[in-house]
Amino acid sequence: MILSAHAVFANIDLNAFWAQNSWIGEKLATATWETFYMVIICTALSYLFGLPLGVILVTTEAGHVLENRWVNRSLGVIVNATRSIPFIIFLILVIPFTRLVVGTSIGTTASMVPLTLAAIPFVARMVETSFKEIQWGLIEAAVSMGANAWQVIAKVLIPEAMPSIILGVAITTINLVSYSAMAGIVGGGGLGTLAYYYGYQRYEDLIMWATVIVLIIFVQCVQVLGDKMAARAINKRR
């Protein structure tokens, strides 16, 4: 008797709570989805451009297959310059460009422009580091068999660095989650906007904490997935 009464009371409480706060669930679901696709698309785009840049950064170094001092130096300077601008300033700096590309500077599509632009040089450096872990002897072996630069890149550099590149993708994705929240504060959409407008400006603690929990779970999942995929790429070789 007592037990079932308890259950009924609990039920009523929960229902009431849900009725009051169901809009939170909807907002949260929409915002999570926005963040998710923003981050995934930005990661993909930043690799589309960052990977080739990383390849160029490495292969134009002295003694490498596309040795070119001038290209290497200039690209290095550009990459470093972009990376030294704090993201929050970068966001504002590229607003004219964002407007040019998507017609507005507000919303998820608009915030993908600065996110991708900021991630590209980061990715280029990550990829560069992955390539530099490869034993130089492997590259020399390929060259001494008569491989051209393209063959060295496609058959040695990228496949050999793959596990390390996969880990880099996970790190980039996680960074983009946090940067996307920053973009959210200036109207970029997703979980950042939600947390800022409801959690901060309207003192909705519940929203704040729900956002934090969703972000933790999301980042956790990305890292675990990244580790798993990298481990699989390595284990395949054992």
Added chain:
Amino acid sequence: MIEIKNLTKIYHTAHQDILALDDVSLSVKRGEIFGIIGLSGAGKSTLIRCINMLEKPTRGSIMVDGQDITLLKQQQLRTARQKIGIIFQQFNLLSSRTVFDNVKFPLEITGIPAQAARQRVEQLLDMVGLSDKARVYPEQLSGGQKQRVGIARALANDPKILLSDEATSALDPQTTRSILKLLKDINRQLNLTILLITHDMNVIKQICDRVAVINNSRIEEVGDVLSIFSNPQTPTAQSFIKAIINKDDPQEYRKDLIKQHGDKYSRLIRVSFIGASAGDPVISAMIKRFDVDANILHGNIDRVKDVPFGHLTLELIGSRSGVERSMSFLQDNGLDIEVL
């Protein structure tokens, strides 16, 4: 097959210029196994890396099968490199590829059609005895197996020459022997010219036809392996030979021996032999003929390119004339005698 003339290589570094090769000239004949031996830092790797232009020579010319490698343009050089096989001390196999795909790698570079490439790889793996490891990744192989893959890969495009940069230096002696045997078999089967560099005289001894001794960026001595072994001219060559020939120290037993047979005449000698005479029963003939005893104190026999080579420390005991005549008898039979 390889004709190196006045090859000089200077490395320009931030602090200094390093003369790594100083006016090196060498000629390697078609089908021979030519060894270059030298201590660490002598310039061996630089020399071998110049032959496939991984290093650009400062001066000099390198003809490979009648073509001066140093004058080629990028595209021509890539084509020429496809015909120069090379194996490395650290194997340099791709960890992202199976054994099969590692051997296929140079065939992909030359653009051999997939079907023909597959057949070629199977044939090569069979040749190096690794057909059962085709689907395995290099990480699962022993050092010797890795080098076999390296050899198969180096032979994929039917090279005119095979270069070997300390290919057995990371291997244990037994594995080294099996890899050297494989190289020798390949040399015979394919009449492939092999140029190898090493710091280990054992490698030279086991498979080389001719050897060059490199020291301080210069070639000090070139010759037939047997003649370098029996008659090294330079201190460098002598020390390399000494290092592998396990000679005894006569001081250890000299005093005791002479005392023991005070009344009889005795002599401590070291007999060095090379070639066929080692196989003849010269010592036993001597014992019978001159009525002497031969007390064997130390012996060492080795093979240099299948020719017996070694020395024997003997104490000859008998009459004075018997011992003296025994010694001339040994000399007459082509043995080299040193009285200790």
